[in-house]
Every structure is written in structure tokens, then in C-alpha cells.
Amino acid sequence: MSRRLGCRQVRHTLQSFLDGEVDPRQAERVAAHLESCSRCHVEAEVLSRVIEALQRLRPDLDLAAYTRLVAAVEEPTGDDPSSGPS
Numbered sequence: 001m002s003r004r005l006g007c008r009q010v011r012h013t014l015q016s017f018l019d020g021e022v023d024p025r026q027a028e029r030v031a032a033h034l035e036s037c038s039r040c041h042v043e044a045e046v047l048s049r050v051i052e053a054l055q056r057l058r059p060d061l062d063l064a065a066y067t068r069l070v071a072a073v074e075e076p077t078g079d080d081p082s083s084g085p086s
Contacts, residue, residue, distance in 0.1 A: 005033045010040050018048055019064045 005013075010033045016022050017030045034041045
């Protein structure tokens with residue numbers, strides 16, 4: 001039996017899972033987590049609805065690339081902007 005995924009791992013993989021870009025074994029693990037975790041299930045539902053709405057508004061937009069770009073920009077770099085210049 002494969003190791004279960006935690007919420008953090010699922011959130012990190014969720015976009016690729018919804019886009020059908022994960023291998024079957026990983027997809028099975030994510031789906032199993034979503035069935036057992038209401039919080040992640042709701043997050044997946046919301047993200048899925050946002051993707052669907054954006055596709056209706058802009059069918060020419062590559063949403064997978066866009067969401068990965070946004071995630072990369074928002075990902076913490078380890079820098080603490082509140083510490084000021086060094």
C-alpha cells in the first residue's frame with residue numbers, strides 16, 4: 001500500500017492533478033486524500049470552478065501555464081521583506 005499524502009502535498013500537486021498532468025498512481029493518491037479531507041476537497045472544488053469560469057471567459061488562455069506562473073510568483077523565497085535592507 002502506498003503512503004498517504006498530506007494536505008500540504010496535495011495543495012502542491014492540486015493544479016497538476018486538476019489539469020490531468022500527474023501519473024495515475026499520484027492521481028489515485030490525490031483523489032483518495034480529497035475523498036477523506038473535506039478542507040482539501042473544498043479547495044479542489046473552488047479551484048476547479050475558477051478554472052472553468054476563466055476558460056469560459058478566455059478560451060484562448062493557457063490556464064495551466066498561467067496558474068503555475070502565479071504560483072511561482074507568489075511562492076515564498078525565504079527573504080523577509082520586513083527586515084529591511086542589509
